[in-house]
Amino acid sequence: MQQDKPLAGLRVVEHASGVAAAWAGRLFAAMGAEVIMAEPPALCPLRGEAPLFDDGGSALFAYVAADKRSVICDTGTPEGRGALSALLDTADIFIDDTPLAARAARGLDETAIAARHPGLVHLSVLPFGATGPKAGWTGQEINLIHSGGEGYLLPNGLSADMFPDRPPLRIAGHFAEMQGGATAALAALAALWSGEGQYVDASVQDANVAVGCFALQRYGDGSVEHRLTRSFRYGGVIECRDGHVELLMLEERQWQALVRLMDHPRWAMDEALDDPATRSARGDEINRNIRAWARHHAVDDLVSRAQELGVPMARYNTPEQILSGAHEMARGLFGAVTVPGTGEVLIQTAPFRFGDAPLDLCRAAPGPGADQALLPQIPAARRVTA
Known part of the structure; x- marks a missing residue:
């Protein structure tokens, strides 16, 4: 039995180059939304991000882009901007992680999107948010895990006891960026629930500061946690x-x-x-x-x-x-998809479920421009005004 998905019928346009925004889109797709990646002609950088399959394809991309669609859209040209704008006319949520300084030239700034699409939830996902003194900063996973505070506390427990002289570590994979993406997705859903078009400013750093809420809580009694002291007293x-x-x-x-x-x-x-x-x-x-x-x-x-x-x-x-775990198998946590050049691989369907039946995985990550027919073809007269 397949489980009904709560976002079925919604359309999300994802204009992403990083893991946080792509993960937000992946969560929407898992909940049933139609998620369309608007990729540049050079394609989404995550298509080449490690870890890689034997044929050179990205395992990370296969995971974060599962159940999505792909169109090629060059926002560096008037035609591309017009096509994306026409696509946004049909969307409920727009996810974008374009650096703040580059948005206006591509028609992706908050003011321009709100003027053209007043009913749209515009989700901005940036390392340090779109406002404040660090809004223009870039940041990778290692920057974000440490600026959020969690990296300062790792390794701890048994690892710190065994290797007390080792330097701070980051969590394997993309913990900080995925935490930011999950927080961004929830914020966009709250805006969608309001029934009004809104601009949602998501900061990956802020999302990761919340992970360390217990460390922040202890500032009140003068305690500053460190990886060599942060642990439960036993266990x-x-x-x-x-x-x-x-x-x-x-x-x-x-x-x-x-x-x-x-x-x-x-x-x-x-x-x-x-x-x-x-x-x-x-x-x-x-x-x-x-x-x-x-x-x-x-x-x-x-x-x-x-x-x-x-x-x-x-x-x-x-x-x-x-x-192969009994718990994971019983919950149907993984679904099989066929990745071109690699074969069948198991991918987590979703980190949540909404009923007795697990959520299904409908399709593997799309090839570049596999769904180009979804991109509106803009007549020449409209291109001028766009």
Whole structure:
């Protein structure tokens, strides 16, 4: 059974060169909107972005452009600007990440779009937003993960214990940009819900500052978190005999369940540890004992027993384990698409669902200009006025 998609019938035009804006478009497509990429003649830069398949095609592009359509539109020419404007006449949302300084010359600035398309939700997605002193700045993933604060806090936990002298890291992939894209998509949906045309200014940096809300919250008591001090007092990533698990301890009942899981070891029977504040103060000692115990157990056996007892523990998966995991398979998290030159690949259909049935994946990423017929052909008389 296929699940109904809430944005079916809506049209989104995506004019994107970066991951954040493209990911916003991908989320709209997953929710059922028709998403049309308006690519320049040189094509979307993400088509050449690593990681690459053996034939040189971009795996990243295959992911963020799945279920979309493609037209070629040169906004550097009057004809191209006119064609894009005619396409926007049919759209509900316009996503654009053109650098601020280049927008006016291409007819993509806020004022021009609002004048021509007053009912359109115009979603601007920029590294540091379209207003303020950093509006003209560019930024890549590594800049954004650190300017948002999260990079300063990585690695932490077991990784920081094992490698305390290593420098800060960024999260693998495009965490910061995808966080920005998700936030931008939600902001555009809020504007769409209002029923009025609006300009939505999304900052990828701002979206990532929100990820570190707990660190910001602790500024109030004078605490400044660092990757060597940022961790739960005990738990985190734990090494087992054949892999790793993640253990998250927040509640008293979870501590009591962990003690049962460990078969009531003598060190855990210390009456002083009945006090949560004492456990926090002795977190390093507790973790040393947990880690020594876990090294003698297999991951799958430990996770199975933990879940039966109510201990919040899960396997730290490899990519292969995610693709074949029982939970992921049961939820229908991945769909197969055929990528030209590569063959069938599995792609996450969506990071959400709206009912019992998983969302389906309808098509692979489009070839350049595969849907050119969707682009209105502008008569010569209109080109002059455009």
